[in-house]
Amino acid sequence: MAEDGGSGGCGRCCCSFIFTSGLTALFMWLSLRTSNPTCSIQDFYVPALNTTDNSTSTRNNHTISFDLKLDNGMKDKGVRYSNISLAFYYNSNLSIANYTVRGFYQGHNKNTHRRDLVEARELPWPAAIDAVSNRSTANFTVKLATKVKFKIMFWYTKRHSLEVRGDVQVNDSGKKVNRKGLKLKSGAPDPGRNSMRVGPAFVIFTCFINLLL
Ligand SMILES: *[C@@H]1O[C@H](CO)[C@@H](O)[C@H](O)[C@H]1NC(C)=O
Ligand SMILES: *[C@@H]1O[C@H](CO)[C@@H](O)[C@H](O)[C@H]1NC(C)=O
Ligand SMILES: *[C@@H]1O[C@H](CO)[C@@H](O)[C@H](O)[C@H]1NC(C)=O
Ligand SMILES: *[C@@H]1O[C@H](CO)[C@@H](O)[C@H](O)[C@H]1NC(C)=O
Ligand SMILES: *[C@@H]1O[C@H](CO)[C@@H](O)[C@H](O)[C@H]1NC(C)=O
Ligand SMILES: *[C@@H]1O[C@H](CO)[C@@H](O)[C@H](O)[C@H]1NC(C)=O
Ligand SMILES: *[C@@H]1O[C@H](CO)[C@@H](O)[C@H](O)[C@H]1NC(C)=O
Ligand SMILES: *[C@@H]1O[C@H](CO)[C@@H](O)[C@H](O)[C@H]1NC(C)=O
Ligand SMILES: *[C@@H]1O[C@H](CO)[C@@H](O)[C@H](O)[C@H]1NC(C)=O
Numbered sequence: 001m002a003e004d005g006g007s008g009g010c011g012r013c014c015c016s017f018i019f020t021s022g023l024t025a026l027f028m029w030l031s032l033r034t035s036n037p038t039c040s041i042q043d044f045y046v047p048a049l050n051t052t053d054n055s056t057s058t059r060n061n062h063t064i065s066f067d068l069k070l071d072n073g074m075k076d077k078g079v080r081y082s083n084i085s086l087a088f089y090y091n092s093n094l095s096i097a098n099y100t101v102r103g104f105y106q107g108h109n110k111n112t113h114r115r116d117l118v119e120a121r122e123l124p125w126p127a128a129i130d131a132v133s134n135r136s137t138a139n140f141t142v143k144l145a146t147k148v149k150f151k152i153m154f155w156y157t158k159r160h161s162l163e164v165r166g167d168v169q170v171n172d173s174g175k176k177v178n179r180k181g182l183k184l185k186s187g188a189p190d191p192g193r194n195s196m197r198v199g200p201a202f203v204i205f206t207c208f209i210n211l212l213l
Contacts, residue, residue, distance in 0.1 A: 039068065042068070042182075044140070045066075049128060052173070062119055063120070066118070068114045070084075070113075075109055078151035080105045081106065083146065086098070088120065090139070092167070140167070142184065143163070147159045147160065165184055
């Protein structure tokens with residue numbers, strides 16, 4: 001009986017130890033998990049497709065002006081972006097322009113805009129103007145590709161690639177049809193939450209706990 005009591009006490013001790021480590025692991029997982037920044041196209045204007053303005057200079061203005069918003073929604077982690085490449089397509093697969101946003105660091109809970117013009121040389125302008133004049137839309141696709149790493153306190157996580165895209169429809173105002181910002185999304189099922197990025201740290205931590213036991 002006495003022996004049983006002794007092993008029971010040890011069991012209880014083990015139980016509470018496992019429970020505490022479980023809580024610690026959960027807490028670590030919660031504080032280490034990260035989420036990708038949100039990238040969106042806030043504004044997209046193609047002056048040549050503005051049919052209200054039919055001056056030759058505007059018709060021959062083959063630029064697209066855009067406003068890209070990058071939003072780090074995490075409350076306590078920073079994001080370091082590598083150079084961000086933006087690729088513009090007409091009708092989803094005809095490459096019309098490329099643009100690079102220089103890499104930078106974005107603090108927690110911060111957002112920023114990058115506004116600029118790109119020249120769309122390869123676009124079949126007469127067809128696009130026809131489309132908007134006929135109450136249809138000219139269809140563009142914007143693809144964003146970069147690599148990001150997250151800053152957790154004083155450390156950086158491993159770099160991983162972030163690739164998102166969105167389809168922009170432009171009507172005869174030259175502006176994108178939907179006034180709201182267009183959130184760029186990954187083609188694959190949303191990997192926005194990268195909680196498994198901390199997988200290795202978590203496994204090492206668990207092994208360490210198991211060694212202690
Ligand atoms: C389209 O052109 C008209 C005439 O120049 C101008 O008043 C209007 O602001 C332009 N639309 C946009 C969205 O800039
Ligand atoms: C330009 O638009 C105005 C009004 O929409 C129209 O009166 C004029 O004929 C147009 N000019 C050309 C060259 O299409
Ligand atoms: C083309 O249109 C954009 C946006 O309206 C303007 O900023 C730019 O100066 C124009 N470019 C030319 C060559 O007119
Ligand atoms: C980032 O882009 C800038 C120009 O936009 C270029 O000068 C620089 O070499 C690029 N850096 C990397 C690491 O590709
Ligand atoms: C884009 O796709 C269409 C049909 O899906 C095809 O006919 C066309 O050749 C493609 N263009 C490019 C540049 O890949
Ligand atoms: C944009 O970059 C891609 C890949 O580097 C290239 O294939 C394409 O021709 C470029 N498009 C333009 C319009 O320069
Ligand atoms: C748009 O309408 C014009 C005549 O108004 C016609 O010639 C053209 O084929 C139409 N384009 C499309 C894409 O329907
Ligand atoms: C753009 O997309 C819309 C909706 O998918 C479609 O109805 C329209 O015909 C497309 N425009 C062109 C020029 O292909
Ligand atoms: C074109 O899109 C703009 C911006 O969303 C909107 O204000 C305008 O009413 C649209 N025009 C047409 C003809 O649908």
